[in-house]
Amino acid sequence: MHPQTPPLPWLDAGDDFPALERAWGRHSDAPGLLAAGADLECATLRRAYGSGIFPWFSDGQPILWWSPDPRMVLQVDNFRLHRSLRKTLQQFRDNPACEVRIDTAFAQVITHCAQSARRGAPGTWIVPSMVKAYTALFEAGNAHSVETWIDGKLVGGLYCVALGRAVFGESMFTQVPNASKIALAALVALCRENAITMIDCQQNTAHLASLGAAEMGRAEFAQHVRSVRECTNPVWVFPPLYWKHILSA
Numbered sequence: 001m002h003p004q005t006p007p008l009p010w011l012d013a014g015d016d017f018p019a020l021e022r023a024w025g026r027h028s029d030a031p032g033l034l035a036a037g038a039d040l041e042c043a044t045l046r047r048a049y050g051s052g053i054f055p056w057f058s059d060g061q062p063i064l065w066w067s068p069d070p071r072m073v074l075q076v077d078n079f080r081l082h083r084s085l086r087k088t089l090q091q092f093r094d095n096p097a098c099e100v101r102i103d104t105a106f107a108q109v110i111t112h113c114a115q116s117a118r119r120g121a122p123g124t125w126i127v128p129s130m131v132k133a134y135t136a137l138f139e140a141g142n143a144h145s146v147e148t149w150i151d152g153k154l155v156g157g158l159y160c161v162a163l164g165r166a167v168f169g170e171s172m173f174t175q176v177p178n179a180s181k182i183a184l185a186a187l188v189a190l191c192r193e194n195a196i197t198m199i200d201c202q203q204n205t206a207h208l209a210s211l212g213a214a215e216m217g218r219a220e221f222a223q224h225v226r227s228v229r230e231c232t233n234p235v236w237v238f239p240p241l242y243w244k245h246i247l248s249a
Helices: 042-050 083-094 106-120 128-139 179-193 206-210 218-228 240-247
Strands: 033-037 064-066 071-075 098-102 143-150 153-163 166-174 198-202 214-216
Touching: 042 128, 042 153, 042 166, 042 218, 071 218, 083 179, 083 240, 098 179, 106 128, 106 143, 106 153, 106 166, 128 143, 128 153, 143 179, 153 179, 166 179, 166 218, 179 198, 179 240, 198 218, 214 218
Parallel strands: 166 198
Antiparallel strands: 033 064, 071 198, 071 214, 098 143, 143 153, 153 166
8 A cells, every 4th residue: 555545434324425635646546535334325325426426346345435536527518529420420310210218228227337347347336236226316316327229229328327417427338339429429418408517427538538528626526516416407308309409519
């Protein structure tokens, strides 16, 4: 362990989260790690996300809570619509066999995301306890799935957490080329329709950067979340006319 790494606070159920500034720094063994323990009840998850904190752990580990600095976010006005993706979206929009659905297959989406993660790594952070927790959060109205359907079959999608006008992307999957990107583009369009300005992406990846996501300081990110988390929840639907927010630009 690096000498600058502080002790990791252990939380019992109901305990307050530590101040974000206590998270391990970028030169530690686990940049952004804030605490361990507590539980995955809906109230705990809402408190965490509303403070700029999220859970992330693997099988055999306790619940681990994170708040990295900087934070990767997608400003929806900066969503990068490459020419090939624009063409794909236009074809998708114009094909009556293709549609975006919201919240009709959350269990399938999170299961596919967990399976995709397992194929890409020796383990997955979408462990059974996380599936159970986010399914409960979905039933409580604070998690949503954005789904890509072709010929009546679910072929891609994503799920996210939402508190007021704060949206936190979690994971996505695809079974045909571009299906997850279609779901993300639909989420961007839904956000633009509802004056939601950013989507949290948590960690920096080249794929997210290619779509327009960029890093933001943790303090600024947390302040944004606090400013919009109590806003009226948008209606989570996706009528095809929402594509105007993407394809008319």
